[in-house]
Amino acid sequence: MTQNAQRNPPELLYLLHSDPGELAEALEGMRAADVAEALLSLHPDAASKVMAALPFEMAVQVFDEPELTHHRCDIVARMDRRAAVALIEAMSSDQQADLFRELPPAKQKSLLELLTPDTRSGLVELLVHAPHTAGGIMTTELVSVPASFTVAQTLAHIRSVGQAKETVYAIYVTDDASGALVHTVSLRALMFADPSQLARDVGDQRAPLRVQARTDREEVARTISKYNLLAIPVVDEADRVLGIVTVDDVIDAIVREQTEDVQKFGGMEALDAPYMEISFFDMVKKRAGWLMALFLSEMLTATAMQHYEHEIEKAVVLSMFIPLIMSSGGNSGSQATSLIIRAIALREVKLSDFWKIAARELPTGLVLGVILGIIGIIRILIWQHVGLYDYGPHFAKIAFTIGGALVGVVTFGSLAGSMLPFLLKRLGFDPASASAPFVATLVDVTGxxxxxSVATAILSGTLLP
Amino acid sequence: MTQNAQRNPPELLYLLHSDPGELAEALEGMRAADVAEALLSLHPDAASKVMAALPFEMAVQVFDEPELTHHRCDIVARMDRRAAVALIEAMSSDQQADLFRELPPAKQKSLLELLTPDTRSGLVELLVHAPHTAGGIMTTELVSVPASFTVAQTLAHIRSVGQAKETVYAIYVTDDASGALVHTVSLRALMFADPSQLARDVGDQRAPLRVQARTDREEVARTISKYNLLAIPVVDEADRVLGIVTVDDVIDAIVREQTEDVQKFGGMEALDAPYMEISFFDMVKKRAGWLMALFLSEMLTATAMQHYEHEIEKAVVLSMFIPLIMSSGGNSGSQATSLIIRAIALREVKLSDFWKIAARELPTGLVLGVILGIIGIIRILIWQHVGLYDYGPHFAKIAFTIGGALVGVVTFGSLAGSMLPFLLKRLGFDPASASAPFVATLVDVTGxxxxxSVATAILSGTLLP
Incomplete structure (x- = not known):
């Protein structure tokens, strides 16, 4: 916990039980992010009353907090329409777009009509972009100057318009005629530059870093993080600056992607909402799909077992190790899959590394399989000798069947688990869909x-015919 | 892909096959982060030659890239000692500390002796902090001014020292006497302020946000991201500023934590190194531990199966559905676990929400179990009627056994999967250790x-005695 956050919980607790008027007063001493957090635990009815009671300046800041997403929409629906419009007008453009994407179409339309023509047209342009793209998370509040501006002119321009902008630390220099991006300069570099110099001549003279509006937000995050940027410009086909994505938006995007990946790896659809907020029906829907798909695939195990019915009848002892052997394959597969999914996400490995990975996982799987196999053999021998269970006269052969099967299953699990994300990626799916349950299911039938097969090879003539 | 990154691969390919001299020349046109990326794919011998051939300014920037971590250490070991020292002297303090942490103790000592006394003492102070804490990732290159400074004095100070600092966008105002942090002001706010005003009177007058040196880096990341900061000051017990953590360091920390979480969820120890770089032995070691622990627990299934030996002998058909039923329990458990791990990591749920979560997972698990149960029953009835398999005269009872067991197993899986992360957290372990394989193992025996039990209840008197 930070020192700062530690101060809040008692205040929040108090706030949640006092009337909206007092509440708003107490909230004034808090930061916007804290107020947003407090609103999240209030019913939308109460939250909208708090919003109405907040000083306008603070209300705008609170509404600009991306954490409020789902709640924000419910609050707006309950607010006085005129108050809602004033608030929306003052929000930053990326958060306006975020809010409108969540509103029901009817509400969206009725609110759009009340906005100023400028805000409306800006918003309509932003809403064109898909939410997973650079265009979908960018804001249009950026500082740009023509290439003919000097450092002094640029600094003066920042002073005159800067207060309404998302960031003033990166300034975008555009071609006077075409409006195309020609240079990015930091405020820091401008501060140390000769005021009579052209702004475009200050700092790094390489082509400025930029992303296309349709670039995936994950790629935007990677670029910002790789080059340690505070913001990156988003351009259209003609290289004109449409907006910027700032580093704090990118952190939110990274955290959101991360949540999706973990949930997918757990074997379900991404929730797209906090656990406590999603409705019961949606929760079941998001989980039932994959669960049914996995169940239907896993039915193949029942079919496979039918084939071995006679073997089991002859040697019931074989059935006792089925759970142990299957789970070992699933576990080794799950390990390999999690490693590869992450390595692909971090770009540590490429599709073309397929064979290199296979060449690593094969010996790794073999060694792991041998380790488990030896433990398995020892377990059976101990049980037999201590008298915990009687595996019959062929106990040694049974032990080696289990050991051999474990080597095979764990090796196959490691290989299959590492190859599945590649396969999915090659087929155009998200490699993160290669969930632990998916791999386990894949490995079970083969297991x-x-x-x-190992049992037949070792035991035929003794336990098996 | 960004436009920018797309330009690089052919260059890189060329670089890797040309001699170090040419290579360095070509690298000059690239950004530090790209050079660092290129170095990662070179053998340390070649990489150290490239580093030696790079212009000093560029070499420092490249070495400041956190992506180089493991490689950086190998490169330094191969560099001329004098060149290495010059490079280290010019690096930012957080990266110096990062590098020294990785060096073998002997090398560490011999290099420390060659550094200037200032760098050495600064470094020794940083190395005191654990790498997972705020102190462990902070840099000491920050701008701070005494509380008696005016805006004009502060701006002048920034201009005189700013070029050597990690960021000039947040300025820390400290008490003249005690040196304690009293205020944080942004460069932006200073630009819009009256030059004769005191810097400490500009901007937000609430107590400045800060973290303690021992604060966990995950918590630092959360604070920076929550309040949309570019940097946060790290203070000691007396509130004196020790350093700052910047937003780009935090992104690296978030990505690293995320990798650890995914790997743990896959059922293994976190690798702590890129997949392609870790040695074969380390890879096996990181995976074998959990695999063996899971295997030993899973042995309980063999013991459980021994108890049901007679049931299986009487009704071999029951063994055919063991894999299907066990995997369904594991899958539903894995879903629930991934949801809860993530919700805990995002602070959406607290330990005290235990009962609330249980009250949600119970009905969710029941509904999911009923869905799978119905599918299971239908599958058996179809197979029987179409003649794909003959389950005997009691096929309907067998179908209901499978259906009933699925309801029980899936419900238990969802409950156990959601409770396990809580239990681990309560016991002081990382909730992310509640991996998919861990849950599956837990659910298998109970499954x-x-x-x-369901089989005995439904089938006794017919198939079972």
Whole structure:
């Protein structure tokens, strides 16, 4: 906990139980992000009353907090329409777009009509972009100057318009005629430059970093993080600056992507909402899909087992190790998959590294399989000798069947688990869909086949015919 | 892909095959982050030659890239000692500390002796802090002014020292006597302020946000991201500023934590290194531990199966659905676990929400179980009627056994999967250790017990005695 956050909980607790008027007064001493957090735990009815009671300046800042997303929409629906419009007009453009994307179409239309023509047209332009793209998370409040501006002119320009901008620390220099981006200069570099110099001549003279409006937000995050930027310009086909994505938006995007990846890896659709806020029906829907798909695939195990019915009848003892052997395959597969998904996400490995990975996972899987196999063999021998269970006269052969099957299953699990994300990526799916349950299911059927093949090879003539 | 990154691959490809001299020349046109990326794919011998050939300014920037971590250490070991020292002297303090942490103790000592006394003492102070804390990732290159400074004096100070600092966009105002942090002001606010005003009177007058040196880096990341900061000051017990953590360091920390979480969820120790760079032995070691622990726990299934030996002997058909039922429990558990791990990481749920979560997961699990149960029953009835398999005269009872077991197993899986992260957290472990394989193992034994209990209840008197 930070020192700062520690001060809040008692205040918040008090706030939640006092009347909206007092509440707003107490909220004034807090930061916008804290107020937003407090609003999240209030019912939208109460939250909208708090919003109405807040000083306008503070209300705008609170509404600019991306954490409010789902709630913001419910609050607006309950607010006085005129108050809502004033608030929206004062929000930053990326948050306006975010809010409108969540509103029901009817509400969206009725609110749009009340906005000033400028805000409306800006908003309509932003809403064209898909929410997962650079265009979908950019804001249009940036500082740009023509290439003919000197450092002094640029600094004066920042002073005159800067207060309404998302950031003044990166200034975008555009071609006077075409409006195309020609240079990015930092406020820091301008401060140290000769005032009579052209702004475009200050700092790094390489082509400025930029992303296209349709660039995926994950790629935007990667670029900002790789080059340690505070913001990156978003351009159209003609290289004109449409907006900027700032580093704080990117952190939100990274955290959101991360949540999606973890949930997908757990074997379900991404929730797209906080756990506590999603409705029961949506929760079941998001989970049932994959669960049913996995269940239907896993039915193949029942079919596979039918084939080995006679073997099981002859040697019931074989059935006892089915869970152990199957789970070992699933576990080793899950390990390999999580490693590869992450390595792909971080661009540590490429599709073309397929064979290199296979060449690593094969010996890794073998060694892991041998380790588990030895433990398995020892377990059976101990149980037999101590008398915990009688595996019959062929106990040694049974032990080696289990050991051999484990080597095969764990090796196959590691290989299959590492290859699945590649395969999905090659087929155009998200490699993160290669969830632990998906891999386990994939490995289970093969695991049974491996197990009973090893059993037949070792035990035929003794336990098996 | 960004437009910018697209330009690089062919260049890089060329670079990797040309001699170090040419290479360095070509690298000059690239950004530091791109050069660092290129160095990562070179052998340390070649990389150290490239570093030596780079212009000093560029070499420093490249070495300041946190992406180089493991490689940086190998490169320094191969560089001329004098060149290495010059480079280290010019690096930012957080990266110096990062590098020294990775060096073998002998090398560390010999290099420390060659540094200037100032750098050495600064470095020694930084190395005191654990790498997972604010102190461990902070840099000491910050701009601070005494509380008696006016805006004009502060701006002048920034101009005189700013070029050597990590950021000039946040300025820390300290008490003249005690040196304690009293105010944080942004360069932006200073630009719009009256030059004769005191810097400490500009901007937000609330107590400045700050973190303690021992604060966990994850918490630092959360604070920076919550309040949309560009940097946060790190203070000691007396509130004196020790350093700052900047937003770009925090992104690296978030990405690293995310990788650890995904790997843990996959059922292994965090690798702490890129997949392609870790040695074969380390890879096996990181994976074998959990795999063996899971294997040993899973052995309980063999023990459980021994108890049901007679049931299986009487009704071999029951063994055919073991994989299907166990995997369904594991899958539903994995879903629930991934949801809760993420919700805990995002602070959406607290330990005290335990019962609320249980009250949600119970009905969710029931509904999901009923869905799978119905599918399972239909599958058996179809197979029987179409003649794909003959389950005998009691096929309907068998179908209902499978259906009933699925309801029980999936409900238990959802409950156990959601409770496990809480339990681990309560016991002081990382909730992210509640991996998909861990949950599956937990659910497997209980799944068998549920299955055979349902079977006994429904089938005794017919298939079972």
């Amino acid at each position: 049974l086949v491996i197990y009973f | 068998l017990v549920i299955y055979f």
